[in-house]
Amino acid sequence: MSKWYKKDIADITFCLSVIKPEHSQVIKRYYSDKFLTWDHVVSESGQSNSALKTWRSDFKTSLNIILQHGDEFINIRQEALQA
Template sequence: MADSTDKMLRDYFSDRLKLMAEVEPGYKKDIANIRFCLSVIKPEHRDVIKRYYSDKFITWEEVVSEAGKCHSSLRTWRNDFKTLLNVMTQHGDEFIRLRREALQA
């Protein structure tokens, strides 16, 4: 069952989120969070995430088959990515502030 994070990722990979950001600037933060999260995961994991969310008609089973990995591993990658993204969405500003404070100390 899709959740709001799945919808946001589909919107990001379809470029719909960019269009939404032109009307509502708050979406720019979502775009930045997704880009950051994609930049810090392994390329193999990033490829699976991109493949699944960029094609509205692909099933998870097809992604698993294409990747040649076990179903549970890829599901873990996806869930871990979504967890990271949710943490960044909810607490990203706090992390940035704490990092700045740590650098100044």
């Protein structure tokens, strides 16, 4: 397993840990099974399709920011913990 792969997994795990648990469950459910359709996840969740699309979009945006600026966030977090 490459260093970058491990970092990506850590970033994804971190991103999932900082969103609301119900959002995290939906995201994990959808991406855990390549044969699962989005409509099935919507049906299982009991939420509206538009709400879940918003959750998914927010997750992707957050993950993209973390992947692009992760080192900056680590530094900011460490500084905040020391203050």
